Structures are given as structure tokens and as C-alpha cells.
Amino acid sequence: MTVLITGGAGYIGGHAVLAFLDRGETPVVLDDLSTGSRSAIPSEVPFIFGDVGDTSLLLQIIEAHKIDAILHFAAKIVVPESIADPLAYYLNNTAKTRALLEAAVKGKVxxxxxxxxxxxxxxxxxxxxxxxxxxxxxxxxxxSKLMSEFMIRDVSAAYGQKHVILRYFNVAGADPKGRHGQSTANATHLIKVAIETALGRRPFMNIFGNDYPTPDGTCVRDYVHVSDLAYAHLLALDQLRLDGVSRTLNCGYGRGYSVREVVEAVRRVAGTNFEVRQAPRRPGDPASIIASNDQLVRLGWKPELHDLSVIVQHALAWEKSCVIRV
Incomplete structure (x- = not known):
């Protein structure tokens, strides 16, 4: 049987594709390339250009490739954008997940x-x-993500489909072998923005808010390496196939870094200084959020790339390689 990866041409989905290939499995990718890149998908991986909300197309894919599992990454992910345009997020992240679930039920995934x-x-x-x-x-x-979680649980209860919901904390870094990284234009991920500034691609970067109830006044986040996260998906699917128990799991390291700490880590690893400006808080930003990952660790997750400097090193190497490829 075969795994379908929606959004497999994107940042996290693309790393999941590599994780499957690394252990000898070839998934099928569905992506509309709105933020992903066709070049990110290895040539041996079957690729279908299309919309994750197209139920008819999904049923064709499920039947043609004998899909028994779906890893659903396709989504819009920018918090400030969601506040400015909520309907786009409820369409892309919620309504289209509903369409995907309908196809999965009809196709007996x-x-x-x-x-x-x-x-x-x-x-x-x-x-x-x-x-x-x-x-x-x-x-x-x-x-929009929480509403999708509710739907997934209801589908499992009604139709017997089994699921794992993975709640990501702040994803960063790039494939250690240099095969894939964060390539989305105008990305808002802090580490990517700081590295682009360190490389001179941005004249400066902003820190949004300095009056949060945190040690240095800036937001604190739990940064998880994208490759460790990708392998968490393989582990989750393996366990699901083994015991059939539906679960909701946090994906983070249990350690937080402030915005200022991340900026200093990028300066140290890149060996250069760059301009940082203070800006007002952004709506929708929590002060601090750090994972308890006990449940995922008990399932056998053993992250290997959990050092912030390693995350920054891999992200920096990817950004430099992108310049070389141009």
C-alpha cells in the first residue's frame, strides 16, 4: 500500500518525502504549487498537480495508487495573514481538509x-x-487547524478511520544533506528571516514586541528541526499501523528560546552582524509556548538535531546553496 502526501512540494511535506525515500519507500505527492516547488520533489516520486479540495481528483489518486494512508501537510500558515484574511484560512485549512476527509472515507483510506x-x-x-x-x-x-482536528476525530468515531494529529511547535532548519529547505518566497519564519538578513538579502529585520512577560521581553518559542519532525511522522504512521490507536501528539523539544536568543545564535553561526529594529507587537503572537513532548518520546521519538546552533547551521547552509544554484 502507498502513502499520499498532500503539500509534499512544500517545506515540511518535502522533508517528509525525503524521510520516506531514506527508508526505501516511495510516497505519492499532491500539491498545487501555490507555495511549494516542483523541483523539491525527487524525480522518482509520483507527482500530481492539483487541489487538495478536489474530491474527484483525490478519489482517482486513491484508487490508482492504492493509497492506505494520507499525510496531510497542505495549508496556509502565516498567523498575521490569517487575521487579515480569515476566510482564506477557513477555506484552505478547514473546508479543504473536510473535502480530503470525505475522499479518504469514500476511498476507504x-x-x-x-x-x-x-x-x-x-x-x-x-x-x-x-x-x-x-x-x-x-x-x-x-x-482553522483546531476545527480540522475536531473533524478528524469525528470521522474516526463515525467511520473507523484511525488518525494521528501532530501539533508542531516552531519548525526550522533544513535537510542535513542539503537536499531541501525553506524556499517559500517572503517567508516569515524567524530563523529564515534572520539568516536572510545576515546574508544581506534583507537590509534589516524586525523584532515584534519587547514588552512580553518573558526574561528579555521578546517572544519565546520551542524550535524543532524539520528533519526530526519529518521522522516523527514516520514514527506516528508506523505506530498507527501497529496498534490502530488514534492520538494527538506535541512535536517540540521542550526547550524555549527568545527572539533575541535566536538572533544572537544566527549572528554567531553566520559570523556576521546585521541590523535589527524594534517593531510593535503583532496580533496573534503568544508570549511563550513550549512543548511537553513526553507522549511522542514514549512512542520512540529520538530527535538528533535538537541543538539551536545545528538548526541554524543547516538553515544557513541551505540558504547559501540556494545562491549557488541560481
Whole structure:
């Protein structure tokens, strides 16, 4: 049987494709290339250009490739954009997930692994959050993902489909072998923005807010290496196939870094200084959010790239290689 990866031409989905290939499996990719790149998909991987909300197309793919599991990455992910244009997020992230679930049920797909987010937790009043923390999203992005989580659980209860929901914390870094990285134009990921500034591609970068209730006044996040995250998906699917138990799992390291700490890490690794300006807070940004990852670790997740300097090194190497390729 075969795995379908939606959004497999994008940043995280593309790393999941590599993780499958590295262990000798070839997934099928569906992507509309709105943010992903066709060149990110290895030539041996079957690729279908199309919309994840196209139920008819999905049913054709499921039948033609004998799909028994779906890893669903396709989504819009920018918090400030979701606040400015919530309907686009409820369409792309929620309504289209509903269409994908309908196709999965009709096509008798047994397993569903969903790319969710720590944004469902909002601004929790605790040092770390576990999976039992009550969700309270601050943005339409977080709410669109939480609504999808509800649908997935209801589908499992009604039709017997099994699922794993993975709540990502802040994803960063690039493939250690240099095969893939964050390539989305105008990306807002902090580490990517800081590296682009260090390389002179941006004249300066902003720090949004310096009056949060954190040690240095800037937001604190739990940064997880994208390759460690990709392998968490393989582990989740393997466990789902083994015991058939649906789960919701945090994907983070349990350690937080402030914006200023990340900027200093990029300066240190890149060996250069760059201009940083202070800007007002952005709506939808929680002060601090750090994962409790006990449940994922108990399943056998053994992250190997959890040092912030390593994350920055891999991201920097990817950005430099992109210049060489142009």
C-alpha cells in the first residue's frame, strides 16, 4: 500500500518525502504549487498537480495508487495573514481538509496523519503545554487547524478511520544533506528571516514586541528541526499501523528560546552582524509556548538535531546553496 502526501512540494511535506525515500519507500505527492516547488520533489516520486479540495481528483489518486494512508501537510500558515484574511484560512485549512476527509472515507483510506500546530493552544498560562492543555487559539490560523482536528476525530468515531494529529511547535532548519529547505518566497519564519538578513538579502529585520512577560521581553518559542519532525511522522504512521490507536501528539523539544536568543545564535553561526529594529507587537503572537513532548518520546521519538546552533547551521547552509544554484 502507498502513502499520499498532500503539500509534499512544500517545506515540511518535502522533508517528509525525503524521510520516506531514506527508508526505501516511495510516497505519492499532491500539491498545487501555490507555495511549494516542483523541483523539491525527487524525480522518482509520483507527482500530481492539483487541489487538495478536489474530491474527484483525490478519489482517482486513491484508487490508482492504492493509497492506505494520507499525510496531510497542505495549508496556509502565516498567523498575521490569517487575521487579515480569515476566510482564506477557513477555506484552505478547514473546508479543504473536510473535502480530503470525505475522499479518504469514500476511498476507504485507513490512516490519516494531520499537520496541526501549537497555535491551537493560544497563550497558555503555564511553562509548558501538554496535549491535555485546553485549546484557546488567538488567530484564525490556529482556529482553522483546531476545527480540522475536531473533524478528524469525528470521522474516526463515525467511520473507523484511525488518525494521528501532530501539533508542531516552531519548525526550522533544513535537510542535513542539503537536499531541501525553506524556499517559500517572503517567508516569515524567524530563523529564515534572520539568516536572510545576515546574508544581506534583507537590509534589516524586525523584532515584534519587547514588552512580553518573558526574561528579555521578546517572544519565546520551542524550535524543532524539520528533519526530526519529518521522522516523527514516520514514527506516528508506523505506530498507527501497529496498534490502530488514534492520538494527538506535541512535536517540540521542550526547550524555549527568545527572539533575541535566536538572533544572537544566527549572528554567531553566520559570523556576521546585521541590523535589527524594534517593531510593535503583532496580533496573534503568544508570549511563550513550549512543548511537553513526553507522549511522542514514549512512542520512540529520538530527535538528533535538537541543538539551536545545528538548526541554524543547516538553515544557513541551505540558504547559501540556494545562491549557488541560481
Amino acid at each position: 485507513r490512516y490519516f496523519v494531520f499537520s496541526s500546530t501549537a497555535a491551537v493552544y493560544g497563550n497558555p498560562n503555564r511553562a509548558t503545554v501538554n496535549e491535555e492543555t485546553v485549546p484557546a487559539p488567538l488567530s484564525p490560523y490556529g482556529m
